[in-house]
Amino acid sequence: MTASPDLKSAATQAAPSPRFRISRYRRLAWGGSGLACLLSVIGLVLSWLNPAIQAPLKPGLDFTGGTQIQIERQCERGRCPAITAPQVQQQLARLDLPAEKGDKAPNISSVAVQLLDQGQSIVLRLPALGPEQTSVVIQKVNDLAGPLNKAGTSVDTIGPTLGLQLLQGSVLSLLVSFAAIALYITARYDRIFAVLALVALAHDVLITCGVFAWLGLILGIEVDSLFAVSLITVAGYSVTDTVVVFDRIREQKTLLGSLPLEEQVDVAVDATLTRSLYTSLTTLLPLLALIFFGGSSLFWFAVALTIGIGVGSWSSIGVAPTLLPVLARR
């Protein structure tokens, strides 16, 4: 930016001996990141091969379409008459649903029933139902396990075509934001920087996806449209982080241009190390608050962001800058 005379003093003092030389550890850094990426790819592939999932990530209601009904029972003194999930399942599977708007009523024998909080809440997963069919199902549950707390009921229905639209929209916005960021970095800096920023970004997004692939395989965690949002946010943030280091390298170019590139990178990383860690930390702190106090709706969203931003901080220190000398030589 501004060619300030203070630059000189700053750089010449830091240049001779960076306290921390990232290039010494670069093989370790690459190895670690490579391993994490490999594990992520394995997770995604395993998930794809898994007959129960058949996709790199386990798609949630938003993408598959369907109806999810969460019902809270009204229990006296916190004790509800005991019911079991199979009981509810069997009763619901036998239910006749009214046809809606000339479409045949969907077959709900595959209804999945889950009991939460010692049977106080019931979660149902069904094929996409119309509003009228939904109320028939809720009425049936009311007959089986009532009385129900009406204010504690939530219904989510996503039509199958809308689910596909959401998925396409998410993937498209992810790709568009990648491309736009790459263009911006190219315009502001250099093609090599843009390539590296994209490598770091892909690294962060891949590992975040990988973690959720494993979570899907082991715990059955699904990804929804909020997960797509978290990926795009991570992408934006990852670049922000990486750019701080690049900005520094560019800034000291006039003073350290004669030094080998490895040296320049070491100086830049060392000088920006604290702020890279601190900026990630200040973003992680509110996210941790969301994880611990934010309630169940935002829990996995906050987890995805935390992983992505944590990994993003790492890649902006250990991956993108250390790859610069390698790439620049070609």
Added chain:
Amino acid sequence: MARQQGWLALILALAIAAGALLMSFPLQLGLDLRGGSQLTLQVLPAGTVKKVEKEQLEAVKDVLERRINGLGVAESTLQTVGDDQLVLQLPGEQDPSRAAKVLGTTALLEFRAQRAGTEREMQGLLRLKRQAEAVLNQRRTRVAASVQGQPEPAKASFAAEDLAKALTGLGISVPEGATETEQLELLLDAVNRKVVALYEPAQLTGKDLTGAGRQQQQTGTGWDVTLSFNREGGEKFAALTQGIAGTERLLGIVLDGRSISEASVGPQFKAAGITGGSASITGNFTPEEARDLEVQLRGGSLPLPVKVVEQRSIGATLGAENVRTSLVAALSGLALVAVFMVVVYRLAGAVAVIALSLYALFNLALYALIPVTLTLPGIAGFILSVGMAVDANVLIFERVKEELRDGNTLIRSIDTGFSLAFSSIIDGHVTGLISCAALFILGTGLVKGFAVTLAIGLVLSLFTALTCTRTLLRLLMSYPALRRSTYFLPAAQLPGSAA
């Protein structure tokens, strides 16, 4: 100095304005925070319309709005989304299934005369219809009667083999495992479609209606829907009834391609037809059905069919719970960041915390002003933007520290810190805004809410981090007592006095 005071005055004025704004305009909460239902209706192309145009979407919206008003649901909103979708929001515990039913029907009402020479076929169909209706009606009333403790009415029945014969006669394949009730409904539906085929094209439609009402039948338990026509409609109705008066041909009332009522017209109307511009549909409706049909007819028929593709309902207590948890998360997030800043950056950190509070205040005021409807993902965007807003301060203060370590004076270090950190801050914000733009343009409702709050946060944080922090810091530096490097950096890190 005068410039600093100008900025300070501006910041103070903005803070007061923001406070006043928040007092007078409450924040709008989304349905996921206050409880309610949201229905997304997809407008489908039909007939000659291959793609839904803007005017057609608006026309559908007009009809739906009239129907919603007729239903009397409180505080509902209907908005167009994208090219071919409408979103209806029903706050509170209003039943979405009823609204969906009333809104989702096309409600094309037609009055049609029976074709000559179809009398025998019609009789056969109507016999089936009456029988099926009687059995179904009886089932319905029996359920009601057993609740009210009334004696059961006489039994109507439909022998299983007759039913099967009738169904195959109409060419209906019965799905396996269908109950008798389901079979009867299938039969009734098929008969009602078949009957329509025996009519001439429509001479009179719901377009010529001026009003609709309902009344209880004098005999029986059902309800009738009454209609009144405009002048033109009245004349058409008279001509229509005159044409078939005294014959065995019937007057059919057809709704969405299904016959709902068939009436004979007596010979006394041979001269002039039924005049007076009113009619009634004796369809043996339940009170709710009569009410819904009345609302639909008053609102007019939909120019294009619609389909419910999304429903999200959240109970009021769940919404309140969401508000509570996200409030706790937001406040504890802010507190954590504040503690971190003060511990690491001391005096400058404290200034940043003030700037951050201003940031939160401005943010909320903007939400109220624009207005942004706050949803759960929106709040998450806000919480996240708090963390990102501090990033700019961290970049600046680290730079200031660096300058101090190099032995520069405090004032000079602060100025250099601000100007050198500027370019990375801009880069970070621009890339963040790029992501938001992608999310906003390509995302759907939920995602849009997040993108909007995050984008507002990013733009505001540029202002608070650069202007507010700088102005406040300068102001503090005008007091010599505060002008000490140790308020910014531990003494051990400062270069020796020799430097």
